Amino acid sequence: MSDIYLDNNATTMVAPEVFEEMKPYFCEQFGNPSSLHSFGNKVGFALKKARKQVQDLLGAEHDSEIIFTSCGTESDSTAILSALKAQPERKEVITTVVEHPAVLSLCEYLESEGYTVHKLEVDSKGRLDLDKYKALLSDKVAIVSVMWANNESGTIFPVEEMAKMAAEAGVLFHTDAVQAVGKIPINLKESAISMLSLSGHKLHAPKGIGVLYLRRGVRYRPLLRGGHQERGRRAGTENAPAIVGLGKACEIAAEHMAFENTEVKAMRDRLEQGILAAVPNCFVTGDPDNRLPNTASIAFEYIEGEAILLLLNKVGIAASSGSACTSGSLEPSHVMRAMGIPYTAAHGTVRFSFSRYNTMDEVERVIQEVPGIVAQLRKLSPYWGENGPVENPDAAFAPVYA
Amino acid sequence: MWDYSEKVKEHFYNPKNAGAVEGANGVGDVGSISCGDALRLTLKVEPETEVILDAGFQTFGCGSAIASSSALTEMVKGLTLDEALKISNQDIADFLDGLPPEKMHCSVMGREALQAAVANYRGEEWSDDHEEGALVCKCFAIDAVMIEDTIRANNLHSVEEVTNYTKAGGGCASCHEGIENILSKVLAEKGESFNAGGAAVAAPVAASAAPEAPKLGTLARIRKIEAVLDAIRPALQADNGDVELVDVDGKNIYVHLTGACTGCQMAAMTLGGIQQRLIEELGEFVKVIPAAKESLVSMGA
Numbered sequence: 001m002s003d004i005y006l007d008n009n010a011t012t013m014v015a016p017e018v019f020e021e022m023k024p025y026f027c028e029q030f031g032n033p034s035s036l037h038s039f040g041n042k043v044g045f046a047l048k049k050a051r052k053q054v055q056d057l058l059g060a061e062h063d064s065e066i067i068f069t070s071c072g073t074e075s076d077s078t079a080i081l082s083a084l085k086a087q088p089e090r091k092e093v094i095t096t097v098v099e100h101p102a103v104l105s106l107c108e109y110l111e112s113e114g115y116t117v118h119k120l121e122v123d124s125k126g127r128l129d130l131d132k133y134k135a136l137l138s139d140k141v142a143i144v145s146v147m148w149a150n151n152e153s154g155t156i157f158p159v160e161e162m163a164k165m166a167a168e169a170g171v172l173f174h175t176d177a178v179q180a181v182g183k184i185p186i187n188l189k190e191s192a193i194s195m196l197s198l199s200g201h202k203l204h205a206p207k208g209i210g211v212l213y214l215r216r217g218v219r220y221r222p223l224l225r226g227g228h229q230e231r232g233r234r235a236g237t238e239n240a241p242a243i244v245g246l247g248k249a250c251e252i253a254a255e256h257m258a259f260e261n262t263e264v265k266a267m268r269d270r271l272e273q274g275i276l277a278a279v280p281n282c283f284v285t286g287d288p289d290n291r292l293p294n295t296a297s298i299a300f301e302y303i304e305g306e307a308i309l310l311l312l313n314k315v316g317i318a319a320s321s322g323s324a325c326t327s328g329s330l331e332p333s334h335v336m337r338a339m340g341i342p343y344t345a346a347h348g349t350v351r352f353s354f355s356r357y358n359t360m361d362e363v364e365r366v367i368q369e370v371p372g373i374v375a376q377l378r379k380l381s382p383y384w385g386e387n388g389p390v391e392n393p394d395a396a397f398a399p400v401y402a
Numbered sequence: 403m404w405d406y407s408e409k410v411k412e413h414f415y416n417p418k419n420a421g422a423v424e425g426a427n428g429v430g431d432v433g434s435i436s437c438g439d440a441l442r443l444t445l446k447v448e449p450e451t452e453v454i455l456d457a458g459f460q461t462f463g464c465g466s467a468i469a470s471s472s473a474l475t476e477m478v479k480g481l482t483l484d485e486a487l488k489i490s491n492q493d494i495a496d497f498l499d500g501l502p503p504e505k506m507h508c509s510v511m512g513r514e515a516l517q518a519a520v521a522n523y524r525g526e527e528w529s530d531d532h533e534e535g536a537l538v539c540k541c542f543a544i545d546a547v548m549i550e551d552t553i554r555a556n557n558l559h560s561v562e563e564v565t566n567y568t569k570a571g572g573g574c575a576s577c578h579e580g581i582e583n584i585l586s587k588v589l590a591e592k593g594e595s596f597n598a599g600g601a602a603v604a605a606p607v608a609a610s611a612a613p614e615a616p617k618l619g620t621l622a623r624i625r626k627i628e629a630v631l632d633a634i635r636p637a638l639q640a641d642n643g644d645v646e647l648v649d650v651d652g653k654n655i656y657v658h659l660t661g662a663c664t665g666c667q668m669a670a671m672t673l674g675g676i677q678q679r680l681i682e683e684l685g686e687f688v689k690v691i692p693a694a695k696e697s698l699v700s701m702g703a
Contacts, residue, residue, distance in 0.1 A: 310414065314415065324438040399434065400529075
C-alpha cells in the first residue's frame with residue numbers, strides 16, 4: 001500500500017500537468033525574457049500568459065498587479081516593508097497573534113526597531129473581534145497584515161470586510177493568502193485589499209515561486225532594486241520555469257475550485273467524524289463553520305504530537321503537529337495557545353490537510369489507524385488511567401519545574 | 403523529521419518498562435507541561451541493599467522523551483541507588499546512540515526524574531535547579547538561559563567571549579544574531595550597551611604569513627610528522643580506523659587511511675583534521691593527500 005500524504009498545508013505535490021508545462025523552460029526555452037532575440041522573446045510570451053493565469057485565479061483587475069517573487073515570505077516582507085518605507089511618518093502595524101512566522105517574526109523585528117505592532121487576539125474558535133480592530137485603525141497605522149486563512153486550524157478571517165474598514169480609515173491592507181489561494185474563491189477586483197501574498201508550492205506549483213498582488217495605485221517601494229524586471233518592482237531575473245508552472249497551477253486550481261469545496265471537503269469531514277467517533281477525549285480546533293475545506297486540526301488530549309506523528313509515519317501516514325517538539329521550540333503552537341487550548345491538548349494537536357489527490361479510501365485507512373496509535377501512547381501517559389483520563393489529571397500529575 | 407538513531411526508534415516503538423511499578427517505594431515526577439515533556443518514574447527498591455529491583459515510567463512527551471524514559475529504566479534496574487545516581491544525561495544519550503541537540507533536554511529530564519525518585523525514596527526534599535531556555539546554539543546545544551547566566555557571572559561583552567565560555571556560536575555561527583540579542587539585553591540591565599563593532603570577518607591569515615618556524619631537517623621533519631600521526635592514531639583506532647605515513651614529497655604528505663576510515667564519509671574531515679594538526683605542528687603549509695600504499699609504490703617506480 002502506498003503512503004498517504006495529508007500534509008498539503010505544508011507543501012503539495014507538483015501537479016503532473018504543471019511539471020509538463022515547465023519542462024521546456026530548462027533546456028530548450030532557456031532564454032532570458034529580457035533579451036531581444038528569439039530565445040528570450042518566447043519566454044517573455046510564456047511569462048505573459050502565466051501572469052494572466054494568476055490574474056484570473058485572483059480576480060485581479062490588471063495583469064500588471066501581479067508581481068512574481070521567490071516565495072510567500074518574500075511577498076509578505078515586501079508588502080509590509082514597502083508600506084513602512086512609503087509612509088515613514090506612520091509607525092504602527094496591525095496584525096494578529098495567529099499569523100504565520102513570515103509575518104510575526106518580521107513584526108517582532110520591527111518592534112525592536114521602534115515600531116508599534118498591535119496584535120489582535122482570537123477567541124477559543126480562533127475568531128477576531130472586529131470592534132477592537134476598528135478601534136486600532138488610525139492615521140498612525142502604516143499597514144494592516146491579516147492572513148486570509150490560518151495554516152494550522154484552517155480558520156478563515158473576514159479579510160474582505162477588514163480591508164474595507166481599513167480603506168475607510170485610509171490604511172493599507174495586506175493579506176497573507178498562501179493557504180487560501182486555490183482553496184476558496186477570491187475576487188480581488190471587488191475587494192479593497194491593497195496587497196496579497198501567495199506561494200506556488202501550496203497549490204501544486206513548485207517551490208521557489210511566489211506572488212505579491214499589488215493593487216494599481218497603491219504607493220510602493222521595492223525590496224529588491226537592481227533591474228527593470230517586474231516593472232522595476234522586484235529586480236532579479238525571472239524564474240521562468242516556475243512562473244510558467246505557477247500559471248498552469250492557477251488555471252487548474254480554478255477548474256477544481258468546486259471539487260475542492262465539495263469532494264475534498266467531504267473527505268475532510270468524514271475523517272473528522274470518523275476519528276471523533278472512535279477516539280475519546282479529542283476535539284476539533286478552530287472555527288468549524290468558517291474554515292478551509294481541506295484542513296482538519298484535531299487535538300488529542302494527554303499525549304504529545306510528535307509521538308503521534310512518528311507512529312503515523314510508521315504506518316505510512318504523513319501529517320503535522322503543533323507540538324513544541326515538532327518545531328524544536330519550547331512552546332506548543334502559538335495558534336493553539338492563542339485559542340486558549342490547554343497545554344495537555346495543545347501539544348497533542350495533529351493537522352491533517354488534504355488535496356484533490358487524496359481519496360476516500362485513504363481517509364478510511366487513517367480512521368482505522370488513528371485510534372490504536374492514540375491508545376498506545378495514552379497507555380504510556382501519566383495522565384491516563386485504565387479506561388480514561390485519571391481523576392483530576394492536573395492534580396494527579398503535577399511535575400516539578402516550570 | 404528528526405534524525406533519530408535506530409536505538410531511539412527501537413525504544414520509542416517498543417518501550418521497555420512502560421507503566422507504574424507495583425509496590426513502588428520511590429516516585430519522581432518531573433518535566434514541564436508547557437514544554438510538552440513530563441515523566442513519572444517509579445522505582446521498587448530493596449530496603450536492605452538499596453538495589454533497584456524494578457523501574458517503570460509514564461511519559462507525556464515526544465519520541466525521544468519516551469525513548470529516554472525507556473532507556474533510563476533499563477539502565478537503572480539492578481543498580482544500587484548510589485550507582486544509579488551516577489548516571490548522567492550524557493550516559494542516557496549515549497545508551498541511545500546519541501540524541502539530536504534539540505532533544506538533549508529529554509535525557510536531562512530522565513536524570514532528574516531519577517534524582518527525584520531517589521529523594522522520594524529516602525524521604526528527602528528534592529528541588530530542581532534546572533531552568534531551560536530556548537535553544538540558541540544548535541551545534542553545541544546551548545540554550546538562552548545558560549548564555550545569559552554565563553554573561554552575567556563572567557561579565558562578558560562580546561560574542562567571542564560567549565563562545566569561549568560556553569562554546570555557543572563556535573560552530574556554524576548562524577546563532578550569532580541570537581547571542582548578540584542576549585548580550586544587548588543583559589548589558590542593558592547593567593546600564594551598558596552592547597557594541598558589536600563592524601560586521602566584517604577578519605581576513606583569513608594566509609598560511610605563508612604565519613610566523614616562520616625554524617626550518618626542520620628532512621629526518622627531523624619526518625619524525626615530527628610521525629609524532630603527529632601517532633598522537634591522532636588513538637582517536638582513529640577508537641573508531642576501528644588507522645593512519646599510516648606513506649611518503650613525504652615536499653609539501654605533499656601522503657597518508658594511507660585504513661579500517662573504518664576508508665570510504666567513510668568522514669574520511670575527508672579526518673584528512674582535513676590531520677592536515678590542520680600537521681600545519682600547526684610543523685609551522686608550514688602542507689597538503690595531506692590520501693594514498694593507497696601499493697599504488698604509490700608503483701607510481702614511485
